[in-house]
Amino acid sequence: xxxxxxxxxxMTPAAPTAPSPKADAPAPAVEELPVEMDRLNDLTxxxxxxxxxxxxxxxxxxxxxxxxxxxxxxxNKADDVRRVAHSCAGASATLGMTRFVPLLRELEKQGASGxxxxxxxxxxxxxxxxxxxxxxxxxQLNPAAPPPGAAHS
Amino acid sequence: xxxxxxIEDDQIVANVYRNKLAVEGYQTEAALDGETGLKVMxxxxxxxxxxxxxxxxxxxxxxxxxxxxxADFSKLPIIxxxxxxLTNLIQDAWxxxxxxxxxxxxxxxxxxxxxxxxxxxxxxxxxxxxxxxxAPATKPAKFTSEADAEFQAGLQKTLIASLxxxxxxxxxxxxxxxxxxxxxxxxxxxxxxxxRVHAVNGNAGIAGLVLIAHLAAALEALLKELYEKPKNINSxxxxxxxxxxxxxxxxxxxxxxxxxxxxxxxxxxxxxDEVISRRAIIYALEKAQLESVSVEDPNAAFKLLSENQFxxxxxxxxxxxxxxxxxxxxxxxxxxxxxxxxxxxxxxxxFDNRTSSMMAGGNDFIAKPxxxxxxxxxxxxxxxxxxxxxxx
Numbered sequence: 263x264x265x266x267x268x269x270x271x272x273m274t275p276a277a278p279t280a281p282s283p284k285a286d287a288p289a290p291a292v293e294e295l296p297v298e299m300d301r302l303n304d305l306t307x308x309x310x311x312x313x314x315x316x317x318x319x320x321x322x323x324x325x326x327x328x329x330x331x332x333x334x335x336x337x338n339k340a341d342d343v344r345r346v347a348h349s350c351a352g353a354s355a356t357l358g359m360t361r362f363v364p365l366l367r368e369l370e371k372q373g374a375s376g377x378x379x380x381x382x383x384x385x386x387x388x389x390x391x392x393x394x395x396x397x398x399x400x401x402q403l404n405p406a407a408p409p410p411g412a413a414h415s
Numbered sequence: 416x417x418x419x420x421x422i423e424d425d426q427i428v429a430n431v432y433r434n435k436l437a438v439e440g441y442q443t444e445a446a447l448d449g450e451t452g453l454k455v456m457x458x459x460x461x462x463x464x465x466x467x468x469x470x471x472x473x474x475x476x477x478x479x480x481x482x483x484x485x486a487d488f489s490k491l492p493i494i495x496x497x498x499x500x501l502t503n504l505i506q507d508a509w510x511x512x513x514x515x516x517x518x519x520x521x522x523x524x525x526x527x528x529x530x531x532x533x534x535x536x537x538x539x540x541x542x543x544x545x546x547x548x549x550a551p552a553t554k555p556a557k558f559t560s561e562a563d564a565e566f567q568a569g570l571q572k573t574l575i576a577s578l579x580x581x582x583x584x585x586x587x588x589x590x591x592x593x594x595x596x597x598x599x600x601x602x603x604x605x606x607x608x609x610x611r612v613h614a615v616n617g618n619a620g621i622a623g624l625v626l627i628a629h630l631a632a633a634l635e636a637l638l639k640e641l642y643e644k645p646k647n648i649n650s651x652x653x654x655x656x657x658x659x660x661x662x663x664x665x666x667x668x669x670x671x672x673x674x675x676x677x678x679x680x681x682x683x684x685x686x687x688d689e690v691i692s693r694r695a696i697i698y699a700l701e702k703a704q705l706e707s708v709s710v711e712d713p714n715a716a717f718k719l720l721s722e723n724q725f726x727x728x729x730x731x732x733x734x735x736x737x738x739x740x741x742x743x744x745x746x747x748x749x750x751x752x753x754x755x756x757x758x759x760x761x762x763x764x765x766f767d768n769r770t771s772s773m774m775a776g777g778n779d780f781i782a783k784p785x786x787x788x789x790x791x792x793x794x795x796x797x798x799x800x801x802x803x804x805x806x807x
Contacts, residue, residue, distance in 0.1 A: 300644070304787055305698055307502045320691060348733055353691035355784035363784075 296395045298358030299402065305357070310403070317399055320357055324350060328389055331369065335381045343381060344373025362391045417537030418442045420461040422452035422478065423496070424470050428617045431570065432465065435524035436531065439538045449473030453481055456488065462535045463492040465527065466513075468504055469613055476504070479511035492534050496522070498616065500636035500702055500788060519620040520628040523570075525563055567623055571670075574622040578667040585611055589660045593653060602645055608656070609638035615663070625676035626799060627666045633703065633792045634659045640788055651782035655789050658779075662796045669803065681798045682724065683707040686716040686742065687731035687760070692783075696729055696760070699790035705798065713737035720746050727797045728757045729790075730777075740775035747776040756797040760785065 306312035327350040334342035351366035365388040372381050419441050423429040429445040436443050444459045446452035449470045456464065464482070468475030475495065482488045495513040497505050498520075505516050517530065532538045588611055592604035612635045619628035637656065641648050683700060685707050687693045693709045700707045708725075710716045713734050720728070728746070730739035737745075739759055746752045759772050759780040772780050779797070781790055 301784075303503060305695055308506050316691070316694070323690065345733075345735065349689050352689050352731075352783060356692050356695045358784075 294360055296359065296361050296391065296398045297402075298360055301356075301358030314403060316357070317403070320353060321396065323353065324392060328385075328392060331385055331388070334373075335369075335378060335385050338378055340373045340376045340378055342373070343378060344370050347373060359395055362388065362395060365391060416440060416442045417463070417531075417535050418444075418459060418461045419463050419465060419531060419535075420452065420456055420459055421445045421465045422447075422449060422470065422475075423465070423467040423617075424448060425467070425614050425617050428467075428621055431621050432524055432527055435528055435566075436538075439528050441531065441538055449475065449478040449481075452478060456482065457485075460487075461491070462537070463494060463531065465494050465496065465531075467496045467519075467617075468501075468508060469498075476507045476511050479508060479513055483512040494527075494530060494534065496617075498632045498635055500633050500791065501639065502702070518632075519617050520632050521620060521625055523567060523621055523623050525567070571622045571624065574618050574624065575670050577618075578670060581611075581615060582664050582667050585615075585660050585663065589657055593657070598645060601648060602642060605638055605642045605645075605648070609635060609642060612638060623676060624670055626678070627663065627670065629678060629703070630659065630663055630666065630792075630795055630799070633788065633795055634663070637786065637788045637792050640786055647786055649782065651780075652786065652789055655781070655792055658796060659792055662800065665800070665804075678704060678795075679798070679802045681705055681726040681802070683727045683729070683794065683798070684716065684719060684725045685709040685729045686713055686734070686739070687711065687729075688713075688734040689731070692731065692760070695785075695787060696790060699785075699787040700794055702787065702791045703795050705791075705794055713739070713742045717742060717745055720752055721749055724751050725755055726801050727794060728752075728755055729794075730757060730759050732759055732761045740771050740777075743775040743777050756801060758793060758797065 302313050302316065306316060327346050330346045331343060331350070334346060347366045347369035351363050351370060354366060355363045365384055368384050369381055369388065372378050372384070417440075419436050421429050421433055421436075421443060423432070423445065424447050426447065429447070433443045433445050444455050444461070446455045450473050452464075452466070453473075466475050466478060470478070473481075475497075479493055479495070482491060482493060492514040493512065494515045494517060495508045496519050497508060497516050499505070499518045508516055515530065515534065517527070528538060585608070588604060588608040592601065592608060595601045595604050612631050616628050616631035616635050619625075619631060634656070637652070637659075641652060683705055685693055685696045685700075687696065687709070688711045690711070693711065697707055697709055708719065710719065713736055717737075728743075730742060732739040734742075743757050743759075746755070746757070756778045757776065759777050760783055761772070761780050779793060781793055
C-alpha cells in the first residue's frame with residue numbers, strides 16, 4: 263500500500279487557543295490556567311467540533327464522578343474514593359486540566375491510605391475547580407453560550 | 416520555462432530536488448533559509464515555491480504569511496513539505512495560505528516532479544540525466560523509468576553510506592542530552608538532536624527509506640514538543656527518545672535489506688476502563704495510521720486476546736475487576752500472546768517502580784498523562800520491531 267505523499271486538506275473551523283506570552287516579554291506572574299488548551303487542540307487536530315464533543319463527554323463523565331465522590335466521602339468509603347478519583351484524574355490529566363488533577367490525586371491518595379482526613383475539604387476544592395474549568399472552556403469555545411454541562415451542576 | 420524556488424535548509428535535499436526539476440525542464444533556484452528565500456523570490460519571480468516548514472531564522476509559516484501579504488505573490492502556488500506527525504503545524508500552514516502540503520516521509524524527487532507538473536505545468540521531456548550528488552546535470556540522456564530507478568538507487572546508496580556516521584552523531588547527541596544537568600543545557604541538546612533527526616527524516620524520505628523516515632518524523636515531532644514544552648521532559652520521555660535512537664540504529668543496519676518500505680498492517684488492542692484515556696490512545700495510534708481495537712472491560716479484553724492475534728497491547732494498570740498486571744499475566748499463558756509486546760500505561764509516580772510491570776510480563780511502560788506523540792513513537796517501535804524481527 264503506497265501512500266500518497268500529499269497531505270489532504272483538513273481545514274476545519276479552528277479551535278481557539280489560549281494566548282501565550284511572547285518569548286521576549288518579561289515573565290509576568292501569570293496564574294496557571296485551568297486547562298491546557300494545547301492538549302485539547304492536539305487531541306482533536308484543532309477541530310472545534312471534536313473539541314466540543316470531547317468537552318461535553320468530559321463534563322458529563324466528571325459531573326457523575328464528582329457526585330459519586332461526594333457520596334463516597336460522606337459515607338467514608340475510602341476505596342470508592344480512591345477508585346473514582348483515580349479514574350477522574352486520568353481523564354482530566356489526559357485533557358490537560360492542570361489544577362484539577364492534583365486535587366483528585368490527593369483524594370486518590372487519601373482513599374488508598376484508608377484515612378479520609380481532609381477529603382471533604384479537598385472534594386469541595388475539586389468541585390469548585392470543576393466549575394472554573396466549565397466557565398473557562400465555555401468562554402474559550404463560545405463566549406455567548408452558558409457552560410456546557412452547567413445544567414448538571 | 417517554468418521557474419521553481421526551493422526554500423529548504425538541508426542542502427542535500429534542496430540539491431536533489433533542484434537537480435531533478437532542472438533536468439525535467441524547470442528553471443530552479445534554492446535558498447537555505449526563509450529570509451533569503453523571500454529575497455530570492457522577489458528577484459527570481461518563480462511560478463511556484465517548494466517550502467520546508469522547519470527552517471532556521473524564520474519559520475516556514477512566517478514565510479508563507481509574508482508571501483501572501485505581497486500582492487505579486489498572493490496567488491503563487493506554495494508546496495509545503497511537512498512532517499505528518501506535526502498536525503498543528505500543518506493546520507497552521509493551510510491557514511497561512513499553503514497550496515499543497517506534502518509529507519516528507521514519502522516524497523522522492525519523482526513525486527515532487529509529478530506534483531509540480533500537475534500544479535503549474537511545464538517540465539518538458541528531460542534534456543539531461545540527473546545526478547545524485549547535487550552537481551549540475553549536463554549529460555543528455557533519454558529519460559526512462561529505468562533511469563528514474565537508477566537515480567533513486569543512487570540516492571539510496573549515498574544515504575546508506577552515511578548512516579553509520581549519522582548514528583554515531585545521534586548517539587552522541589543522546590548521551591549529551593541524558594547527561595545534561597540544567598534545563599538550559601537539556602533544551603540545547605534537545606534542539607540539536609531535533610535538527611539532526613529532522614535531517615534524517617528529509618534524507619530518508621527522498622531516498623525512499625520510508626520506515627526510517629517514518630520513525631525519524633515521529634521522533635522529530637516528539638523532540639519538537641519537548642523543546643516547546645520542557646516540563647514534559649521526564650524519565651518516561653527520555654527513555655522513549657533513547658529507545659527510538661536505538662531502534663533507528665536497528666533500521667539503519669537493515670537499510671540494505673529488501674524490507675518493504677511501508678508501515679505494515681497491524682492490529683493493536685487498547686484496554687482502559689476510562690473512555691477519554693482510550694480515545695487519547697486511539698488518537699495517538701491513528702497519527703501513525705495504526706489501527707486498533709479498544710475495550711473497557713479487562714475480561715472482555717481477555718476473551719478477545721484468547722481468540723485473536725494482536726501485534727501490540729496497551730494496558731491501563733488500575734481497572735476494576737482485573738488489574739492490567741493481572742491481565743498481562745493471564746495473556747502470557749495464551750499460546751497466541753507469549754511474545755506479544757505489552758505496554759503498560761501508568762501514573763508517573765509509579766513509573767520508576769518497574770517491578771510489577773516486569774513481573775507480570777510487560778515489555779514497556781509509558782507515564783500518564785502521556786504526550787500523544789510519545790505513545791505514537793512507542794507504538795511504531797514495537798510494531799516495526801515485531802514485524803521486522805519476530806520474537807523467537
